[in-house]
Amino acid sequence: xxxxxxxxxxxxxxxxxxxxxxxxxxxxxxxxxxxxxxxxxxxxxxxxxxxxxxxxxxxxxxxxxxxxxxxxxxxxxxxxxxxxxxxxxxxxxxxxxxxxxxxxxxxxxxxxxxxxxxxxxxxxxxxxxxxxxxxxxxxxxxxxxxxxxxxxxxxxxxxxxxxxxxxxxxxxxxxxxxxxxxxxxxxxxxxxxxxxxxxxxxxxxxxxxxxxxxxxxxxxxxxxxxxxxxxxxxxxxxxxxxxxxxxxxxxxxxxxxxxxxxxxxxxxxxxxxxxxxxxxxxxxxxx
Ligand SMILES: Nc1ncnc2c1ncn2[C@@H]1O[C@H](COP(=O)(O)OP(=O)(O)OP(=O)(O)O)[C@@H](O)[C@H]1O
Numbered sequence: 001x002x003x004x005x006x007x008x009x010x011x012x013x014x015x016x017x018x019x020x021x022x023x024x025x026x027x028x029x030x031x032x033x034x035x036x037x038x039x040x041x042x043x044x045x046x047x048x049x050x051x052x053x054x055x056x057x058x059x060x061x062x063x064x065x066x067x068x069x070x071x072x073x074x075x076x077x078x079x080x081x082x083x084x085x086x087x088x089x090x091x092x093x094x095x096x097x098x099x100x101x102x103x104x105x106x107x108x109x110x111x112x113x114x115x116x117x118x119x120x121x122x123x124x125x126x127x128x129x130x131x132x133x134x135x136x137x138x139x140x141x142x143x144x145x146x147x148x149x150x151x152x153x154x155x156x157x158x159x160x161x162x163x164x165x166x167x168x169x170x171x172x173x174x175x176x177x178x179x180x181x182x183x184x185x186x187x188x189x190x191x192x193x194x195x196x197x198x199x200x201x202x203x204x205x206x207x208x209x210x211x212x213x214x215x216x217x218x219x220x221x222x223x224x225x226x227x228x229x230x231x232x233x234x235x236x237x238x239x240x241x242x243x244x245x246x247x248x249x250x251x252x253x254x255x256x257x258x259x260x261x262x263x264x265x266x267x268x269x270x271x272x273x274x275x276x277x278x279x280x281x282x283x284x285x286x287x
Contacts (some may be wrong), residue, residue: 002030003066004152004184010050010060021046021208023060028201031181033174035195035216036188037275038205039283044188045085047205048156051186052082064152078106081145085157088141091130095123095140106148117143120169134161142170146177153177153185159194167191171198192275196220202275204282211282212242219278224258227269236265245285254281 005028012021021043028034036044049055051062053069061068069076089098095118103109118125121139129137138161145153153174159167175198177183189195195202196216203213214223228236228251233244240261242254254273255261261270 004028004030004064005051005186006061006063006066007047007051008061010047010062011058012046012050012055013058019043019046019208021050021057024050024205024208024210025060026203026210026213028184028186030184031178032200033178033185033187033198034201034203035192035199035275036186036203036205037190037192037195037279039279042205043208044205045156046208048154048186048188051154052080078108078148079151081148081150081153083138083141083145083153083155083158085138085160088137088144089129091132091137092128094128095125095143098129098140098144099125102144102148108149110147110149113149114143114147117146120173121166135163135166138162139166139170142173146173151182151184153183153187155185155187155189157188157190159189159191167194174198192279196275204279206283212278216275218256219275220272222258223254223256223273223278224261225271225273225277225281226253226255226261226265227271228253232265232268240264241287243281243285243287245281252281252285254278254285 008025010021010024024047038044046055050057064076065079067076099111099114103111121143123136123140129140132140138158142158159170162170171194174185178185199216201213202216202219204211230251233251233253236253240255242256244251244253258270
């Protein structure tokens with residue numbers, strides 16, 4: 001299997017905070033979409049900074065398209081489209097001026113494609129970015145990221161601030177992008193319904209550590225929650241428990257094989273689960 005991204009034991013500490021990335025390891029197979037989820041401050045943006053080399057990692061290796069990127073690897077950089085949650089461009093520019101700048105930066109800058117996205121996104125090319133709404137600036141950033149024909153998109157909260165109609169349109173554009181088998185996406189998001197729609201893999205990060213990386217289908221179809229009484233809970237095999245969380249009147253137990261759990265524990269209520277619920281159990285529960 002080929003990988004667009006391969007992170008092995010990436011560590012990063014900040015001088016001015018207690019936070020650290022702790023041996024972050026995950027792979028993004030080429031041609032797939034990975035959702036990157038975690039609570040606020042879990043380390044998603046820090047990880048993305050290390051991948052893009054805008055932050056210097058302390059340890060570990062990061063391969064992009066099978067190669068470690070260094071500061072002057074222009075070819076790899078041109079091949080990555082990036083969208084940050086926040087200011088992506090100087091806001092005194094208009095989209096048209098931005099396009100002229102991008103044409104000087106990216107060899108493969110495609111002005112026709114960029115103008116097509118401006119039209120799809122209803123963005124006025126002569127208006128200053130400072131006059132755009134948050135949603136409009138996100139759309140502009142997505143248009144720029146797609147218009148230099150990258151093979152990898154790295155999107156940090158790229159759909160936040162967009163209304164559901166526009167989110168759906170943009171998710172369709174992302175899905176169209178990965179129809180090309182050489183294209184891949186790493187998408188960090190708190191909007192897990194978006195990830196349920198487009199991700200092939202989900203990686204969970206918590207306090208700087210990767211706590212689970214799985215195919216989305218496995219999470220949705222095979223992971224499940226047992227709603228246990230204290231007595232039920234004590235009867236479980238420990239090896240079946242991925243994580244558990246005590247609630248007022250029950251203990252929710254996350255398991256990774258619903259069919260096995262149904263066979264082994266026929267008297268316990270078992271529910272299918274969601275990415276949100278899995279994250280709550282992994283983050284707030286015990287294991
Ligand atoms: N430049 C910095 N110096 C010191 N600490 C930092 C710096 N940047 C981030 N941090 C800390 O690192 C931790 C992880 O931040 P990061 O932005 O990577 O999290 P995140 O998962 O992207 O969060 P969110 O979902 O809120 O965007 C936080 O505790 C943050 O305060």
